[in-house]
Amino acid sequence: MKLARKREIVRSGTTVEQMVRSIADLIITGAMRPGERLDEISLANRFEVSRTPVREALGQLCAIGLVGREPNKSAVVTTVTQQHLASMFEAMAELEGICARLSAERMTVDERRMLEAEHKASAKLVHRGAEDGYEAHNTDFHTRLYRGAHSDHITDLAMQTRARLAPFRRAQFRISGRLARSYNEHDGIVAAILRADGLTAGQAAYAHVSIVSDASTVFARSGND
Amino acid sequence: MKLARKREIVRSGTTVEQMVRSIADLIITGAMRPGERLDEISLANRFEVSRTPVREALGQLCAIGLVGREPNKSAVVTTVTQQHLASMFEAMAELEGICARLSAERMTVDERRMLEAEHKASAKLVHRGAEDGYEAHNTDFHTRLYRGAHSDHITDLAMQTRARLAPFRRAQFRISGRLARSYNEHDGIVAAILRADGLTAGQAAYAHVSIVSDASTVFARSGND
DNA sequence: CTCATGCAAACTGTATGCAATTATTTCCGT
């Protein structure tokens, strides 16, 4: 096969990265189910590249934890046990708690202002019941929390854990009333951060994630049968 | 070049993994300094393989965080700023605290017994001033703590963070009196875990790592000039 | 009919070649 190039070759190194994104999306959105095989040749054909970049992408996905690999076998979408899923949510809760606590102690005035503004802006989305719009704001809100801790590595751990949990959080806001409750919980976290109350902020953030966990594990279970 | 095989080809997929280990060791032991370039051809010659597995190994090392890569440039040994190093130690302290707290709450009777035995066994090494032997026991001790949390993902995060800190902890026990102090701190953690006092165990573990951090950052600074 | 054995197809792991990009050196103008 002669691999016709879609656009001119740009050698910006983005080829593999885009594939990683695309495949990760397929997994996260559920288009590829846990246990499904990711054979290199099919992916190569699908993305119109050779196997080499496909292998590299699979390597990165493996590092991220979205796929599993063993020697001389096809890569497979990671199958997550209920127990392991629970441990990821537990880790997420601990990390969010840490980030909220540190954010309360360390955020600059600007960061606090931006967090509050961002949070208040999402209020109207709650009233409109706009799940998708709120999801974007929600992601942004949590990212601010991670960065506000002013601790690069902790931010990394939080973002990494969130990425691995992504496949199990889809549709979490479909659960009735979850939108408003999420907003109210954010409200408590923001309030605590604004008054530099690290302890309360941390506990509120921990509880916030734990609740999401409950909602999502139910979803995951019903989705896996 | 014709790439003579040292041993018969074993196709067990261990080739890349071994390279990752070897290169990681070079970095961790300081044989390769931060900022140093890792060019693919040299590594390929050195390990007597082609560039393909070298690239894969570099990809994994990048995922681990030991090397940095940008498009069309050589991989380089990660340069860690003082600030980033501090954030890694901070994360380590938080994670150790969490693990110790959860261990106090969740360890089985057997795990508690093993932890205590392991700890007491290291006492004689302290008296002999055996740094190397104690280091092994120390690693084992902390691994037990991570596993005792009974939360796979938190264990992963802790082990991963410890691996990234490894290059900066070498010789940490050379600092006078550190051995005995470390043992005493472990003692406090073990005692708290044995009486299922999660709060105290967590605080003790947090403090323990923070102290290591102080010792190591000094070392790192003096070592980087 | 069931199970073991061998063969064939499919697929992964590694080597190598070529195109694109970056680094380096050389050469010319000022």
Add this chain to the structure above:
DNA sequence: ACGGAAATAATTGCATACAGTTTGCATGAG
């Protein structure tokens, strides 16, 4: 002599080729 531009060398990114391993199926024995 110095600064900058062009050519050249070095090196990465991707494609393809080939070797080795696994898997599924067919065939035959029990």
